Amino acid sequence: MTATADAEAAANELTPLADYLGSVLRRLRALPPLDLDLTQAHGNVLAEDVVAPHAFPAFDQAAVDGYAARWEDISGGGRGPSYVPAPSGTPGGRTIRLNVVGDLGAASWRPVRLTPGSCFSVAAGAPLPVAADVVVPVEWTDQGMAAVEIFRTPKRGYGVRRAGEELPAGTLLARAGTYVSPALVAVFAATGIGHVVVRPSPRVVIVATGDELVDVGRGSQPGQVVDANSHALTAAAAEVGALAYRVGICDDDPEGLRGLLEDQTLRADLIITTGGTGTGPGDMVRRILSRREGGRAGPVTFTDVALYPGTALGFGTVGAEEVPVVCLPGDPGAALIGFEVLARPAIQLLAGAEPVFRPSVRAHLLETVSSPTGLREFRPAHVAERRGGGYTVQPLSGGPFTLSGLAEANGLLVLGERVTTAAAGSTVDVLLLDRRR
Template identity: 35%
Template sequence: MPWRSRQGRRSARRRRGAAGDRGVQLHPWSAHLGSRTRRVGPARTTSWSVGEGRRRTRENASVPLLPSIDEARAILLAAVTPLPTTDIAVTDALDLVLAEDVVAAHDVPVFANSAMDGFATRAAAAGSHLRVAGESRAGAPYPGTVAEGEAVRISTGAALPAGADGVLQLELVDDDGDAIVLGEAVTPGRNVRDAGSDLTAGTVVLRSGTRVGPAELGVAIGAGRAAVRCAQRPRVAIVTTGDELVTAGDALVPGQIHDTNGPTLAALAHRCGAEVAGVGHVGDDLEATRGVIAQALEAADLVVLAGGVSVGRHDHVKPALSDLGVRELLWRVALRPGKPTWMGERDGTLVLGLPGNPVSAYVTFLLFARPALAALQGGDPTVPRTTAALGTAVPRHPDRDECVRVRAAADGTVHPTGPQGSHVLSSLVGATALAIVPRGEGELSAGSEVVLEPV
């Protein structure tokens, strides 16, 4: 997604005011400001300083005690203020979270109808000869009443005529056009869908807090709803950083790589029901980084930054956030990949700084941004985890839990997808889950049970 139209393009302020070769792509975040409802939650004091806790390594050297995955997730979720709710057309509600119960306005089906193409008759024995009195089609019901000795030709979904008890499918009927012979008995209710057999008028068919998927969308429409009340769709601004990144498809020169994080994180945000307010890139320049983040903060409910959150001389994200008054909630997690993850908040806008390596960015988005986006919509941020046995032994990290990309085998065991480096984005292709391998010495043996986080 482009950050702005050509007409809205502005020059980035450069260090000392001079134009340089470190490009910055800016999005017209101001285009989003008029419709955005700001949320300012209560002041919160939850934060995690790595200096507050210490533990001993096996060499008895004191090292900072970092929060676990679940502790870090809880810290971020504590800073979430759910977005306001609004009425939205059902057809636009896909992936949003309901803020009300949906009650059926009428029975579904509204009328008894046929489950088969065939003939509607009164209860009758096999071998009965019946006169064909007419036809009931979908949208054009038979207007009369079925009498003894009569049958009505009927289509699947068509209204069951008055007087009829059941339907015998075409393949069990000897049909000569004006009369039929039943090949089997017609008993009351045979091949009939009763009124209200799916939904009953006045009953709750979807609960508040339900995420609207394709099935829920169909149920809401079937229940008679044209609009539903949902939380506003959260806006996500994505900023990738680094002089080495170039746009997809551009020719590479030595030292350059294609920016995979921007499009990948945008796709994940869309999958979480978010609106992507903009995706852009800024080079390794403090002033430019500060300018782009300032715009993002005004346009989004969640700002996701990829890269630049460590402590190298070219990592400018943390000082830029500090300059802009973003309150740090957490920096660094006992996680591999993803240790340098940064979390913060300013005036109700969440900020998530992810490591630049593509697997690290992907994994930390799933672990932290996904539940935060659910909570912003008033939904349940709990991720439905499962367990499985390892099909092969995997090494353990002594100080950090590791999210190993795995795929499930036919026997239910899970196996690493291949090399697990934080730069190996292909390790996510075909992955069915992240296996959380707990920190410890040596390796986790085959057959050990692991917790699975969905991907």
């Protein structure tokens, strides 16, 4: 048997990534709904449709600073206005004079009515006098106090916001599954909503395992590896919107690991471990969590998935509460790819967010790349929009294991299991990464 045939045979024994993801995500359910004060709802996903209990605006109001008037008075159709010579250079050769009978601010509440030939000085947001149907902007007048001269006539309705004009009472403001953004918070507040029912942000605990690990602030030495994973994965979980807690480093001690995970089930909706998912002599996580006890399978199943990098992934539940646990490889690059592929969709599903996967585009490949046989590869890349439409994608040097490439990437080039070579000029799939600046 040739080396190629050996590789193909080995790849055939791996679980396709799509099948594995489907089996994992079907076991998860969105967290129970929670009624939250509006100030705490931002960043969560609505669990119920939200309908406006009150109209917005709640009453007829001025949209600009100026003078609230009757349009027939300033258009010449009424009997009240006085016409006076216009200042030099004013179109039309004359102005309209109205008596200013009062001032209205945003805090004014007493109802008032306009009479022919009169107006009120109003601030933006002030309630409109009865019969007013236009607000003349301040800059179109001489800004008079007892009487005002109007140099330019606006259209009927200018500067006026009618009650319910934007959102009548009973309007569907947002459907279940909608992300609560700052603007949506403003809409809820403006229509009289003080609390909403949401899916809570998942509480995610991150644990790095391995006797070789040391904390940050020093360089790696033979026999010691700086723990980059727990810091990176905590940041990645927070980026998704989870409440992320970094536990830190756990040695390869069976009782210590079991006890730590049991303790964390009290505050976690999801636990992520990194390291020890392989079958080598030092891979204790797989050995401990997959161990059969009392004739039953272990709480976590480890699967060799057709994924590059990081084929060995684990999923199951731990503790009496059966808290889901995702086990990722120990290599930092493989751990971050594993998070994107498995942990991130799990967090999105727990949060009730849709879609659970990142958006993807088809892009024009700028450089020929090769890929391992039988594995679905996720490679750091830079995506750019093409002039005239579409996208281009440039693979970053070093391949998927390089941290520097992942740090620079704004996308992940996806090469399917049957792709061994993707030629420059071909069209490929790219996951778009969210890189806020």
